[in-house]
Amino acid sequence: MSERITKSMARNIYFGGSLFAILVFAGLSVDTVQxxxxxxxxxxxxxxxxRGKNLWEVNNCVGCHTIMGEGAYYAPELxxxxxxxxxxxxxxxxxxxxxxxxxxxxxxxxxRKMPQFHLSEAQVNDLADxxxxxxxxxxxxxxxxxxx
Amino acid sequence: xxxxxxxVAKNYFxxxxxxxxxxxxxxxxxxxxxxxxxxxFPEIPFxxxxxxxxxxxxxxxxxxxxGSAYYLVPEESExxxxxxxxxxxxxxxxxxxxxxxxxxxxxxxxxxxxxxxYNNLLPTMGREFLEQPTITKIGIVVVALAFVLNIGMTILKxxxxxxxxxxxxxxxxxAVFFLFAFYVPDNLVLDKFFWWYVVHxxxxxxxxxILGAILSFVLIKVTGVDREHIDKWLYLIIAMTLVSGIVGxxxxxxxxxxxxxxxxxxxxxxxxEPLPFFLMILYAFTMAKQRRIDHDNKMALTWAKGxxxxxxxxxxxxxxxxxxxxxxxxTHGTQLTAAHGHLSFFGAYIMILFTIIxxxxxxxRGRPHGNCAKAQAVExxxxxxxxxxxxxxxxxxxxxGTMQVFLQRLPDVDALSFMATQxxxxxxxxxxxxxxxxxxxxxxxxxxxxxxxxxx
Ligand code: HEM
Ligand code: HEM
Ligand SMILES: [Fe+2]
Numbered sequence: 001m002s003e004r005i006t007k008s009m010a011r012n013i014y015f016g017g018s019l020f021a022i023l024v025f026a027g028l029s030v031d032t033v034q035x036x037x038x039x040x041x042x043x044x045x046x047x048x049x050x051r052g053k054n055l056w057e058v059n060n061c062v063g064c065h066t067i068m069g070e071g072a073y074y075a076p077e078l079x080x081x082x083x084x085x086x087x088x089x090x091x092x093x094x095x096x097x098x099x100x101x102x103x104x105x106x107x108x109x110x111x112r113k114m115p116q117f118h119l120s121e122a123q124v125n126d127l128a129d130x131x132x133x134x135x136x137x138x139x140x141x142x143x144x145x146x147x148x
Numbered sequence: 149x150x151x152x153x154x155x156v157a158k159n160y161f162x163x164x165x166x167x168x169x170x171x172x173x174x175x176x177x178x179x180x181x182x183x184x185x186x187x188x189f190p191e192i193p194f195x196x197x198x199x200x201x202x203x204x205x206x207x208x209x210x211x212x213x214x215g216s217a218y219y220l221v222p223e224e225s226e227x228x229x230x231x232x233x234x235x236x237x238x239x240x241x242x243x244x245x246x247x248x249x250x251x252x253x254x255x256x257x258x259x260x261x262x263x264x265x266y267n268n269l270l271p272t273m274g275r276e277f278l279e280q281p282t283i284t285k286i287g288i289v290v291v292a293l294a295f296v297l298n299i300g301m302t303i304l305k306x307x308x309x310x311x312x313x314x315x316x317x318x319x320x321x322x323a324v325f326f327l328f329a330f331y332v333p334d335n336l337v338l339d340k341f342f343w344w345y346v347v348h349x350x351x352x353x354x355x356x357x358i359l360g361a362i363l364s365f366v367l368i369k370v371t372g373v374d375r376e377h378i379d380k381w382l383y384l385i386i387a388m389t390l391v392s393g394i395v396g397x398x399x400x401x402x403x404x405x406x407x408x409x410x411x412x413x414x415x416x417x418x419x420x421e422p423l424p425f426f427l428m429i430l431y432a433f434t435m436a437k438q439r440r441i442d443h444d445n446k447m448a449l450t451w452a453k454g455x456x457x458x459x460x461x462x463x464x465x466x467x468x469x470x471x472x473x474x475x476x477x478x479t480h481g482t483q484l485t486a487a488h489g490h491l492s493f494f495g496a497y498i499m500i501l502f503t504i505i506x507x508x509x510x511x512x513r514g515r516p517h518g519n520c521a522k523a524q525a526v527e528x529x530x531x532x533x534x535x536x537x538x539x540x541x542x543x544x545x546x547x548x549g550t551m552q553v554f555l556q557r558l559p560d561v562d563a564l565s566f567m568a569t570q571x572x573x574x575x576x577x578x579x580x581x582x583x584x585x586x587x588x589x590x591x592x593x594x595x596x597x598x599x600x601x602x603x604x
């Protein structure tokens with residue numbers, strides 16, 4: 001195969017092909033950035049949701065959990081935890097979250113451990129708001145079932 | 149060694165290997181925590197061990213790339229390095245920043261580290277692989293700029309070869325795409341979208357250019373084939389890489405809130421991504437067959453061929469396995485992802501470092517013909533222990549991921565919960581850990597080969 005292709009042909013494929021790929025990808029990226037606000041309900045990103053996202057980050061939650069399938073695979077998916085534990089009821093979910101965060105780490109021997117993060121009630125509320133917002137993102141119906 | 153300034157590479161190589169030992173050790177801690185949830189808790193929670201594991205991995209690869217560039221660019225450019233002093237200073241800056249960051253992870257809770265480093269001024273922490281405090285990220289940018297400047301000036305002032313130009317393109321891309329690590333919008337979807345500009349466009353884009361350049365350099369040196377031939381192969385491989393890999397980023401945009409056209413575009417483009425890895429196998433084996441010299445350093449060529457094969461298995465085969473949207477729907481974020489992550493990182497980016505280190509270190513240590521036969525025999529054992537060890541680790545993870553899909557994802561009724569599924573998989577995780585131990589023993593054997601002396 002390589003006998004029929006000369007070095008300058010190979011170089012032209014490299015430059016031409018890369019340029020084409022970059023243009024296609026840049027164009028699609030611009031389009032995506034314009035459509036994400038609607039797909040993610042960006043108008044519902046309240047200050048509480050934004051604070052919740054920051055808490056998610058500075059406590060490195062993604063170091064154990066996945067969120068929409070990305071992160072670590074040690075602990076359950078949390079992109080749909082509102083659906084799983086709150087069943088559509090925001091108040092019930094927030095109460096559940098307060099109890100859950102306060103109870104960590106569970107004392108069952110041998111079980112994988114989640115640390116105690118010493119968050120205030122308001123902070124847990126922000127995290128819950130962030131997870132509720134996340135659960136409503138239009139992500140092509142992922143995950144396949146409620147278990148995540 | 150043709151130019152005395154190539155010597156700056158030595159520290160970089162040694163430090164990369166030390167970090168690799170740390171990385172694999174923390175891998176064993178993680179593997180144990182998968183089986184015994186209490187292990188080292190609360191001293192080292194899983195997320196902390198994982199950060200250390202993955203951050204060491206990335207930093208060691210960066211050290212390895214820098215060492216490779218400092219070694220091969222003077223020889224290719226036929227002149228001394230622009231500034232050996234700058235290269236030495238940057239080594240100590242980067243090493244100190246790296247060690248301080250790892251200690252930060254281990255010694256204080258992550259939220260405290262965020263506070264201590266004023267993360268609130270420019271929040272960038274707490275995203276996978278990019279957990280470093282903002283100040284460390286700024287440090288990485290400074291080191292990368294000084295490095296690219298040093299290498300760029302050497303290349304511009306000397307002989308320009310296809311290898312050095314491709315290498316420089318890759319290194320520039322590495323530095324530029326890292327800048328997206330500073331963009332952290334409140335919208336999680338946009339955050340994820342641009343996070344992949346760093347992660348995917350690194351490993352399936354510009355890093356493959358660096359990989360191709362290093363591989364080509366070593367192949368020229370140990371086979372003596374002519375440069376025209378090498379250049380043509382290199383161009384073809386990186387052309388396929390960028391044509392498929394850039395738009396292939398779309399295989400991460402299926403289920404994170406991006407528009408649904410990515411389901412098609414990401415699947416089709418990334419389905420082509422195994423091709424450049426396959427070409428790499430043909431390349432390495434064809435060059436080996438057409439070799440004009442028989443270099444005494446046999447292990448360098450073994451590592452080069454091994455890199456091509458293992459990168460194809462890890463990135464090409466395991467990547468393809470879950471890259472089509474309908475399959476990814478069920479495998480997304482399971483142990484199959486971890487299986488692929490392990491074999492691709494090891495096969496492509498750790499093995500290419502072994503390739504160049506295996507070729508260059510003996511020369512840097514005053515042995516132009518490679519290590520003695522006895523040392524090479526030990527190194528060959530180490531090669532097989534690590535390769536079989538990592539194949540074992542990933543095979544176990546493929547089984548674990550498949551179980552996850554069948555127990556947790558596929559059933560419409562009576563699907564097991566995440567935690568219940570993990571309990572079912574524990575026996576497989578034990579097999580994974582055993583193969584992990586084998587890989588670590590392989591690495592220790594490799595270190596030992598450095599100290600094997602010729603029989604008098
Ligand atoms: C010594 C054997 C090793 C063991 C037992 C091990 C174990 C682990 C574990 C348990 C995780 C966390 C998975 C999770 O998030 O739940 C992990 C992550 C990771 N490790 Fe290792 N590891 C080992 C060696 C390596 C090596 C040699 C490399 C690369 C060359 C590597 C690269 C990675 C990467 C890239 C991730 C993140 C994976 C992802 O996000 O998909 N590991 N490792
Ligand atoms: C050497 C090259 C490669 C490396 C180092 C690499 C590494 C990785 C890593 C570490 C992840 C996990 C990221 C995370 O934590 O979320 C990942 C995900 C993924 N990779 Fe690769 N990869 C490479 C090449 C490829 C190729 C060639 C393909 C396709 C043919 C591919 C397909 C995928 C897909 C589809 C995912 C997402 C998995 C999921 O949905 O959970 N990769 N890769
Ligand atoms: Fe990718």
